[in-house]
Each structure stands twice: as C-alpha cells, then as structure tokens.
Amino acid sequence: MISVESLLALLNIMEATESVVTKNQIVQLLKPQEFTQLDRLVELIFPPKDYATVEERITNKVSIVEIPPLPDMNLKVGAFIKTAMRQLSDSGYVFSKQQLEKLTSKEWSKQTFNTNWPFVQIYSPNEHNGITDANGRVRYWTGLFSFGDVKLYVTKELYLKDHNKEKFVEWYKTLEAAL
Structure with missing residues (x-):
C-alpha cells in the first residue's frame, strides 16, 4: 500500500517532468510489486526533502544492467x-x-x-x-x-x-x- 502523500508526490513529479525516463520509472514503480512497504521504497528513490532534484538524480545515474562482456579480441x-x-x-x-x-x-x-x-x-x-x-x-x-x-x-x-x-x-x- 502506498500513502496518499507518496502517490501525490509521484504524480506531481510525473506531471512536472518532460523526461520520458523519469515518467517510465514512476509507472514501473506504481505497478503491483511484492514489496510490503512500498512507501519506504518510494522514500528511498524520492526522498521527501528533495523532490525538486529527482529528475536530475535519475538522469545522472547509470542504468542498472549487467555490462556485456567484450567481443572477441581477434576482431578488427x-x-x-x-x-x-x-x-x-x-x-x-x-x-x-x-x-x-x-x-x-x-x-x-x-x-x-x-x-x-x-x-x-x-x-x-x-x-x-x-x-x-x-x-x-x-x-x-x-x-x-x-x-x-x-x-x-x-x-x-x-x-x-x-x-x-x-x-x-x-x-x-x-x-x-x-x-
């Protein structure tokens, strides 16, 4: 369950941003999850005191994916x-x-x-x-x-x-x- 305050904060951020990446992350966050304390997850990603810098914080982070290994070194x-x-x-x-x-x-x-x-x-x-x-x-x-x-x-x-x-x-x- 997510608190009304957290939901409103996410919706305000979503409306204020032009970043497709940020909007997609919020949509993913609001999809049903197996977290029992979704509010805590929201606070970890979007600290209440720092809503104005959310887009900057997200766009300045590298995606969390596994970097693929390099190809065969014998290639030109x-x-x-x-x-x-x-x-x-x-x-x-x-x-x-x-x-x-x-x-x-x-x-x-x-x-x-x-x-x-x-x-x-x-x-x-x-x-x-x-x-x-x-x-x-x-x-x-x-x-x-x-x-x-x-x-x-x-x-x-x-x-x-x-x-x-x-x-x-x-x-x-x-x-x-x-x-």
Missing part, C-alpha cells in the same frame, strides 16, 4: 567496437547525462581515442544526416545505437595505428566500474 578494430557498442545497446544500458556530455565532446574523444570526431553523435530526427562531416565524408556508422530514449551514431574513425581497440577496452571497463 571497427568490428570489435561496433559489436561491443551493439551488445551494450541491446543490454538496455543507459548513459548518464555526464557520460553523454563526454562521449559527444570532441575534446574528450581526442584525449581518449585520439580522434578528431566526437565518439558519438546524438541522433536528431530534425537533422538531415548526422553521419557526415561538413565536406560530406562519412564519419559515423549508419546504424543507430539505442541507449534508453537516446539514439546515437558511433564514429567509425577508429584505427589500429592509434591503439583504439585498447583505448576502447579501457573506457569500456569504466562502465563496469560505475555500476
């Missing part, structure tokens, strides 16, 4: 990274806001992978083509990778000579450590 760099990202996407992993800011940063990508392009680019249905640069050169794989409600293009500008496979493995392991 591009196939290895593409396969790993597809498996990560298929696992239901959701990047936090901070992670997306890094992944879409040209500077972070240069520092991490020695590439001149952001590691990922967020798909926008309003943009004609997010996979090419200003000169029309294809810089991202055409297939989209879904991470929650965010769809991403992943750069194909990763090479053996830059040790990108090893750098990717290092970065990927940080995802496991974040859980």
Whole structure:
C-alpha cells in the first residue's frame, strides 16, 4: 500500500517532468510489486526533502544492467567496437547525462581515442544526416545505437595505428566500474 502523500508526490513529479525516463520509472514503480512497504521504497528513490532534484538524480545515474562482456579480441578494430557498442545497446544500458556530455565532446574523444570526431553523435530526427562531416565524408556508422530514449551514431574513425581497440577496452571497463 502506498500513502496518499507518496502517490501525490509521484504524480506531481510525473506531471512536472518532460523526461520520458523519469515518467517510465514512476509507472514501473506504481505497478503491483511484492514489496510490503512500498512507501519506504518510494522514500528511498524520492526522498521527501528533495523532490525538486529527482529528475536530475535519475538522469545522472547509470542504468542498472549487467555490462556485456567484450567481443572477441581477434576482431578488427571497427568490428570489435561496433559489436561491443551493439551488445551494450541491446543490454538496455543507459548513459548518464555526464557520460553523454563526454562521449559527444570532441575534446574528450581526442584525449581518449585520439580522434578528431566526437565518439558519438546524438541522433536528431530534425537533422538531415548526422553521419557526415561538413565536406560530406562519412564519419559515423549508419546504424543507430539505442541507449534508453537516446539514439546515437558511433564514429567509425577508429584505427589500429592509434591503439583504439585498447583505448576502447579501457573506457569500456569504466562502465563496469560505475555500476
């Protein structure tokens, strides 16, 4: 059973937010559960003194899923990274806001992978083509990778000579450590 105060707090949050992720989490929370003290669960997720920051707290957290193992290290760099990202996407992993800011940063990508392009680019249905640069050169794989409600293009500008496979493995392991 859930108290009226907790239910009203959840409904207010749901009405005030534009985040699909937050709304889905509230809907999941309100589905019948086997918890005997649902109020305590609500308080753990949505502390009463802190309702204003709920959306920020949720969007800044990494999803709780098991990170899939990396693919066969014998694959070529591009196939290895593409396969790993597809498996990560298929696992239901959701990047936090901070992670997306890094992944879409040209500077972070240069520092991490020695590439001149952001590691990922967020798909926008309003943009004609997010996979090419200003000169029309294809810089991202055409297939989209879904991470929650965010769809991403992943750069194909990763090479053996830059040790990108090893750098990717290092970065990927940080995802496991974040859980």
